[in-house]
Amino acid sequence: MAATSTPQQRTVGELGEAGILELLRDSYRGWTTAPGVIGPGDDAAVIPAPGGKFVIATDAMNEGHHFLRSWPSGVTDTGYSTGWKLAAQNLSDMSAMGAVPSAVSISLAMPKTTPVSWVAHFGRGIANACRWLGAPQTVISGGDLTRAETIATSITATANLVDQPILRTAAEDVTGYQLIHTGNVGLAAAGFAVASHPEPRHLYHAEIRALRGFLRPRPPLSQGPKVVGKVSAMMDVSDSILTDADRLAAANGLHAHIDPDWTSRKAAKFAEIAQRYEADANHWVLTGGEDYGLLAVLDPALEIPAGWDVIGYLTTEPQQRPEVTGWDHF
Numbered sequence: 001m002a003a004t005s006t007p008q009q010r011t012v013g014e015l016g017e018a019g020i021l022e023l024l025r026d027s028y029r030g031w032t033t034a035p036g037v038i039g040p041g042d043d044a045a046v047i048p049a050p051g052g053k054f055v056i057a058t059d060a061m062n063e064g065h066h067f068l069r070s071w072p073s074g075v076t077d078t079g080y081s082t083g084w085k086l087a088a089q090n091l092s093d094m095s096a097m098g099a100v101p102s103a104v105s106i107s108l109a110m111p112k113t114t115p116v117s118w119v120a121h122f123g124r125g126i127a128n129a130c131r132w133l134g135a136p137q138t139v140i141s142g143g144d145l146t147r148a149e150t151i152a153t154s155i156t157a158t159a160n161l162v163d164q165p166i167l168r169t170a171a172e173d174v175t176g177y178q179l180i181h182t183g184n185v186g187l188a189a190a191g192f193a194v195a196s197h198p199e200p201r202h203l204y205h206a207e208i209r210a211l212r213g214f215l216r217p218r219p220p221l222s223q224g225p226k227v228v229g230k231v232s233a234m235m236d237v238s239d240s241i242l243t244d245a246d247r248l249a250a251a252n253g254l255h256a257h258i259d260p261d262w263t264s265r266k267a268a269k270f271a272e273i274a275q276r277y278e279a280d281a282n283h284w285v286l287t288g289g290e291d292y293g294l295l296a297v298l299d300p301a302l303e304i305p306a307g308w309d310v311i312g313y314l315t316t317e318p319q320q321r322p323e324v325t326g327w328d329h330f
């Protein structure tokens with residue numbers, strides 16, 4: 001190791017692959033084993049799937065497109081928030097199928113100049129998201145480590161079904177069914193505005209809350225498995241209410257009507273921040289992504305599950321939409 005650098009300045013280039021792996025293993029110590037599990041260290045891991053089938057999905061977060069280490073507003077991320085958010089969004093996809101997470105496999109590509117502390121915080125963020133979001137049974141099963149010009153991360157998550165999976169397409173005709181939602185909405189978009197502000201400024205409590213929602217989202221993980229057998233279709237909201245409600249509706253050959261009163265009620269919470277950032281809070285609620293709430297389709301004859309809001313309904317009538325309804329990478 002170079003004698004010239006302090007622990008804070010050390011980079012992964014000084015550690016080498018084996019050293020980085022050791023560091024990562026250390027940062028999520030205690031998360032790599034469980035009964036019946038063969039964890040990191042072999043060519044692949046072995047994870048129990050008691051139902052005979054399991055749920056699996058991948059989501060990536062790349063520097064410059066999903067996160068920055070240093071935002072224009074002066075807000076910085078040690079790596080912890082990136083790890084947290086990467087885990088959160090993958091666990092959210094599991095919950096949106098009505099499943100309980102079983103494992104996450106982590107891919108990390110980064111420049112040689114990446115601080116060692118970034119990697120340690122990244123690993124800690126993943127483990128802590130699993131713990132505090134209510135998925136402490138999740139095993140960190142391993143991953144992959146490579147070099148790249150900027151940091152590129154992804155997680156492949158697996159989960160076990162509690163019963164049948166909840167798909168985007170319902171088994172029955174859902175015309176006139178209610179659209180229900182649980183979780184945050186508009187909060188991450190407000191936080192994105194705060195983080196992106198071109199210069200540092202004093203942040204008020206509501207802005208710090210929004211920032212936290214953007215950097216470390218809190219998907220309502222327990223709600224997905226809880227509504228199995230109750231809702232007819234479901235997905236999580238990563239891109240925006242409008243984009244994702246339209247996707248859910250289209251998967252059922254329908255259109256999504258979103259209640260303007262619900263939008264205004266949600267937007268009212270962001271009135272002050274929106275004013276400060278010369279933004280439209282309604283727009284944050286409808287077109288902002290990254291809150292990872294759940295959107296589901298419910299038979300109007302059924303009781304609204306606790307913690308969910310009715311936000312609209314499915315209809316055969318096409319709906320008016322703004323030109324841009326949400327996030328699109330391309």
Ligand SMILES: Nc1ncnc2c1ncn2[C@@H]1O[C@H](COP(=O)(O)OP(=O)(O)O)[C@@H](O)[C@H]1O
Nearest residue numbers: 056057058059060089093096235236237238239
């Ligand atoms: N590179 C890929 N190869 C194959 N399928 C993909 C790829 N990228 C995305 N998909 C699939 O396309 C669908 C939509 O992806 P995405 O919009 O990322 O979903 P989500 O919002 O749930 O993360 C998913 O079923 C996903 O598995």
Ligand SMILES: Cc1ncc(C[n+]2csc(CCOP(=O)(O)OP(=O)(O)O)c2C)c(N)n1
Nearest residue numbers: 059064065066067068238239288289290327
């Ligand atoms: C540096 C930076 N620029 C822009 C954004 C905003 N942003 C990036 S991805 C995204 C939405 C969802 O991401 P995606 O990768 O499409 O998730 P998926 O649909 O696959 O779950 C948003 C609003 C951000 N988080 N960070």
Ligand SMILES: [Mg+2]
Nearest residue numbers: 058059060238
């Ligand atoms: Mg995806």
